[in-house]
Amino acid sequence: MTASTALLKSLETLLGPEGHSTDPDVIAPKLVEWRGRYRGTTPFLAKPRTTQEVAQLVRLCAQAGAAITPQGGNTGLVAGQIPDGEILLSLERMRAVRALSPLNDSMVIEAGATLHEAHVAAEGVNRRVPLSLASQGSATIGGLISTNAGGVHVMRHGMMREQVLGLEVVLPDGRVLCALDALRKNNTGYDLKQMFIGAEGTLGVITAAALKLSPAVTSRVVAVVGLASADAALALFHRARHRADGLCAFELMNRQSIAMALKNVPGLREPLAIAPPFTALLEFERCGSNGLEEGIEAMLAEAMDDGDILDAAIAHSKAQEDAFWKLRESLSAGHRTGEPQANHDIAVPVSETPTFLEAAQREAQALSPGARIVAFGHMGDGNIHLTVMAPEGAIEFPREAVLRRMHDLAAGMGGSISAEHGIGVERREELTRFKDATAMAMMRTLKAALDPHGIMNPRALVSVE
Ligand SMILES: Cc1cc2nc3c(=O)[nH]c(=O)nc-3n(C[C@H](O)[C@H](O)[C@H](O)COP(=O)(O)OP(=O)(O)OC[C@H]3O[C@@H](n4cnc5c(N)ncnc54)[C@H](O)[C@@H]3O)c2cc1C
Numbered sequence: 001m002t003a004s005t006a007l008l009k010s011l012e013t014l015l016g017p018e019g020h021s022t023d024p025d026v027i028a029p030k031l032v033e034w035r036g037r038y039r040g041t042t043p044f045l046a047k048p049r050t051t052q053e054v055a056q057l058v059r060l061c062a063q064a065g066a067a068i069t070p071q072g073g074n075t076g077l078v079a080g081q082i083p084d085g086e087i088l089l090s091l092e093r094m095r096a097v098r099a100l101s102p103l104n105d106s107m108v109i110e111a112g113a114t115l116h117e118a119h120v121a122a123e124g125v126n127r128r129v130p131l132s133l134a135s136q137g138s139a140t141i142g143g144l145i146s147t148n149a150g151g152v153h154v155m156r157h158g159m160m161r162e163q164v165l166g167l168e169v170v171l172p173d174g175r176v177l178c179a180l181d182a183l184r185k186n187n188t189g190y191d192l193k194q195m196f197i198g199a200e201g202t203l204g205v206i207t208a209a210a211l212k213l214s215p216a217v218t219s220r221v222v223a224v225v226g227l228a229s230a231d232a233a234l235a236l237f238h239r240a241r242h243r244a245d246g247l248c249a250f251e252l253m254n255r256q257s258i259a260m261a262l263k264n265v266p267g268l269r270e271p272l273a274i275a276p277p278f279t280a281l282l283e284f285e286r287c288g289s290n291g292l293e294e295g296i297e298a299m300l301a302e303a304m305d306d307g308d309i310l311d312a313a314i315a316h317s318k319a320q321e322d323a324f325w326k327l328r329e330s331l332s333a334g335h336r337t338g339e340p341q342a343n344h345d346i347a348v349p350v351s352e353t354p355t356f357l358e359a360a361q362r363e364a365q366a367l368s369p370g371a372r373i374v375a376f377g378h379m380g381d382g383n384i385h386l387t388v389m390a391p392e393g394a395i396e397f398p399r400e401a402v403l404r405r406m407h408d409l410a411a412g413m414g415g416s417i418s419a420e421h422g423i424g425v426e427r428r429e430e431l432t433r434f435k436d437a438t439a440m441a442m443m444r445t446l447k448a449a450l451d452p453h454g455i456m457n458p459r460a461l462v463s464v465e
Helices: 005-014 024-031 051-064 115-123 142-146 231-241 255-264 293-304 320-329 349-368 399-412 428-434 435-449
Strands: 068-071 087-090 096-101 106-110 165-168 176-179 204-214 217-227 247-254 277-285 313-314 340-341 372-379 383-389
Touching: 005 051, 005 255, 024 087, 024 349, 051 087, 051 165, 051 204, 068 142, 068 165, 068 204, 096 115, 096 247, 106 115, 142 204, 204 372, 204 428, 217 293, 217 320, 231 247, 231 277, 231 293, 247 255, 247 320, 255 372, 255 383, 277 320, 293 313, 340 399, 349 372, 349 399, 383 399, 399 428
Parallel strands: 068 087
Antiparallel strands: 096 106, 106 204, 165 176, 165 204, 217 277, 217 313, 247 277, 247 372, 340 383, 372 383
């Protein structure tokens, strides 16, 4: 599957000097995964500017039997974007907004644009793309769709899949699937775009997407709440969901996750006067009349009177809102310390989150006494980013055993081993332990039908055989 000199020459001619690089200094940052756990290699970085160039590039690679790894913003956390000798395909020069229609509440945007760029374009016509995640300044539309990314507003607006109306995709033989219609209803057979959402670049290269636009938010309330336990967090989640309007984010952070962020990320502040075992960050939104804050204040006061919460603070300025969110968004960076650790992206039914957290704590201690549990995530979706860190100063750490045990725990509660980051290279083996055999076989059939020679991101998610 390696690229011949003849193929590289043809690609150089096709893409021109602006459209490719073999300079190790240019390529180097694209070969290292965000956490520094994977380092890749590639003979050639391709940077096409148009869908036609992508199509010709893929056709040439297919004819030569050379494999391709698509890469967006390189923020993926399961290493699916890191090549191991494949041609590295970046859409960084394809980031145009092709169409923007507030009357149809839709936009067509090229796959190399970042989520932040899509937000700015939508805000320009008083709309929004309601997907938010800490990596939005770098993560691209193509990467977000290929991983079916989630983020902090999933409980109200759904994952990336829910934002996609149509797609343009270059297939593994170089044909272009043009399904960019911005329709809400289109029952004309298989909804082919769905196959590419969450496919991690294994079925084709997404070159553009038609996205849904949502109404702009007119009022927003952000609050942080101190809690004695995960059970109290679950009770508050239901109170906030059913007794107040517009809950759009419910993020849970354990003490260890906040402590590590405060220690390792400059400029953060403890959000409450106390340091409770758990802190929840709640966001409420409304697109219409005011009066949102009064309802939330009343709901939190009631929770305090009932003894369900320890403390609470509502942001009264944009700066305070940003500070609350900055803490939450810095948690991943806070434990990127280079120490041995096992990172998880687990989903369990929301009702099971406290039980899962308690069991995870117990099992992690049994496998590695003194292990530190960094637990945070999108509790409103039952999605916990659990990191088990080696005891302070320890060199030995049973990482594989911890990963497998946490996955077993989640699966035993009806959960998933990957809520929003995908499978990539990192979780391929674990996928085969948990995915239903028929579903696995169907995934392979699909892969073989579209990519019989296995040239599209061959090491991620699923192979032909
Ligand atoms: C600090 C931080 C916070 C994060 N928070 C969240 C979060 O809250 N929720 C969440 O879901 N994720 C989160 N992530 C993970 C990451 O941002 C998402 O997975 C994102 O969707 C990846 O986008 P990307 O453009 O960086 O893609 P990459 O990392 O470059 O690629 C990811 C996968 O998509 C494929 N791909 C990329 N572009 C294309 C394309 N055009 N066509 C076909 N395949 C393609 C790649 O081959 C790879 O398999 C976070 C990451 C970081 C670093």
